[in-house]
Amino acid sequence: MDNSSANDLLAKQHYLIPITPRPELCFMRGEGHYLFDQHDKRYLDWIQGWAVNTLGHSPEVIQQALIKQSGQLINPSPAFYNQPMLTLAELLCEHSVLDEVFFTNSGAEANEGAIKLARKWGQKHKNGAFKIITFDHSFHGRTLATMSATGKDAFAPLFEPKVSGFTKVAYNDLSATEAAIDDQTVAIMLELIQGEAGVIPADAEFVAGLDALCKQHNLLLIVDEVQTGIGRTGSLFAYQQYQAEPHIMTLGKGLGGGVPIAAMMIDKAVSCFEYGDQGGTFNGNPLMCAVSGAVLHEVLAEGFLAQVDRVSEYFCQQLEVLADRFALGANRGKGLLLAMNTGEISAPQIVALARDAGLLLNAPREDSLRFMPALTLTEKEVDDGIAILTDVLTALTAAPKE
Ligand SMILES: *Cc1c(COP(=O)(O)O)cnc(C)c1O
Numbered sequence: 001m002d003n004s005s006a007n008d009l010l011a012k013q014h015y016l017i018p019i020t021p022r023p024e025l026c027f028m029r030g031e032g033h034y035l036f037d038q039h040d041k042r043y044l045d046w047i048q049g050w051a052v053n054t055l056g057h058s059p060e061v062i063q064q065a066l067i068k069q070s071g072q073l074i075n076p077s078p079a080f081y082n083q084p085m086l087t088l089a090e091l092l093c094e095h096s097v098l099d100e101v102f103f104t105n106s107g108a109e110a111n112e113g114a115i116k117l118a119r120k121w122g123q124k125h126k127n128g129a130f131k132i133i134t135f136d137h138s139f140h141g142r143t144l145a146t147m148s149a150t151g152k153d154a155f156a157p158l159f160e161p162k163v164s165g166f167t168k169v170a171y172n173d174l175s176a177t178e179a180a181i182d183d184q185t186v187a188i189m190l191e192l193i194q195g196e197a198g199v200i201p202a203d204a205e206f207v208a209g210l211d212a213l214c215k216q217h218n219l220l221l222i223v224d225e226v227q228t229g230i231g232r233t234g235s236l237f238a239y240q241q242y243q244a245e246p247h248i249m250t251l252g253k254g255l256g257g258g259v260p261i262a263a264m265m266i267d268k269a270v271s272c273f274e275y276g277d278q279g280g281t282f283n284g285n286p287l288m289c290a291v292s293g294a295v296l297h298e299v300l301a302e303g304f305l306a307q308v309d310r311v312s313e314y315f316c317q318q319l320e321v322l323a324d325r326f327a328l329g330a331n332r333g334k335g336l337l338l339a340m341n342t343g344e345i346s347a348p349q350i351v352a353l354a355r356d357a358g359l360l361l362n363a364p365r366e367d368s369l370r371f372m373p374a375l376t377l378t379e380k381e382v383d384d385g386i387a388i389l390t391d392v393l394t395a396l397t398a399a400p401k402e
Helices: 002-014 060-072 084-095 107-125 146-148 174-182 204-219 288-300 304-326 345-358 381-398
Strands: 027-030 035-036 044-045 100-104 130-134 168-169 185-190 220-224 246-251 262-266 331-334 339-340 362-365 366-372
Touching: 002 185, 044 381, 060 288, 084 100, 084 262, 100 107, 107 146, 107 246, 107 262, 107 366, 130 220, 130 381, 168 174, 168 262, 174 204, 185 204, 246 304, 288 304, 304 331, 345 362, 345 366, 345 381
Parallel strands: 130 168, 130 185, 185 220, 220 246
Antiparallel strands: 027 035, 035 044, 100 262, 246 262, 331 339, 339 366, 362 366
C-alpha cells in the first residue's frame, strides 16, 4: 500500500472508541509466525493475537475448516444441536477430567458462566453459599462480574458498585486462603499461571493444598485456563501438571486458534443449571466449533506437545544467555507462556524498539517481557527473535544515560 492510502486508512481511527493505545500500524495479513503491516513490512509475532493463534496466522487447517463448514451450516440457532458442537464437546471431555461443556464466545463469558454455576450449586447444595475466593493480581475478564473477580489493582476503583461476593487473597498463600474460607464460601477460582499479572506460576504445593481445602470444605475448584489451556504450557491443560481435580475449567484464547470461541467445562457431579439459566445466541455455533475441532486435532497429533516442550526448553536457554549478557533477571513460565525480568531496563521501551526492528512482544509489567508465540514455533524463529532482542538490548544498554 502506498503512503497516501496507508494514511487514508489510519485516518479512519477516530471512528473507533479508543480503548487502548495502538501504534500507527494496520496489519493487513498474517502467515504463520509473521504479520505484515500496511507497508508490507514483516514482523515476527510473539503476541499471536494474545496467546490465541495456536497454529500461527491463517493456517491451512483453519482456512479449510472455515470454507467447508461455511458452505455446510453456519448457524442453526443454539436451540438445536449441530455436528461440530457435539464432536468438539466429546473431544474436550474425552481428553480432560471434565464431563460436560458449555460453549461461549469469550473467556470472560466462560468465567461468568463458572461464577453463575458455582452460585447455583451453592444455592442448591450448600445453604446458599455464594462467595468465591479469587487471588491478588489475577485476571478473569472484563464483564462486570469477572472484573469483580479479578485481582488487578487498576480495576478496583472502576465501575462501582462491583458485583459482590469475591474474597481476594494473596496468590500462592495457602494459609491465607484457608483463613478466608467461611460458611458462605462456595468456590476457589484461580489461574494456574497468572498470565496478565506477568506470567506468575502457582506453586505445586499451593495448588495441591487448594485441592485438599476444596475437598475438606466442600468447595468447588475453578481453574481459569483461558490463557494456559490448549497446549500453551506444554500439556493440553495446565492442571495436568498439578495435583488438582478441578470441578470447573474455563477455556478461551487458544481454543479457536484465532476465532472467537471459549468454553466452560464441568464435572457432571456439579452440573446443576436448569433450562433458562444459561444460553447465548452464538454459543456453540458450528462455524467456530468446526475451527476449534480442527485446531484441537493438530494439537493432539502425535509429537505436537512434545515439540512445544522441546522448543520451550531451547527458548529458555536462549533467554538465559541474554540474561547473562545484559544482566537481566530470570525467566519464568511454562511451555510457550514465558516471561523474563528486564531488571533496570524498561520493558515497554524494549517492546517499542523491538517493534520497529520487526519483532512483536508484550510487556505485562514495567520490568517484564512476555512471550506467547504460536505453538508451532521452531528453533529457527527463536534464533531470529533473540537476534532482534539482542540488537535492541545492545542499543539500549549502550545509550548514554540522561
Ligand atoms: C484473556 C483472559 C480472560 C478473558 O478472556 P476474553 O476472551 O478476553 O474475555 C480470562 N481469563 C484469563 C486467564 C485470560 O488470560
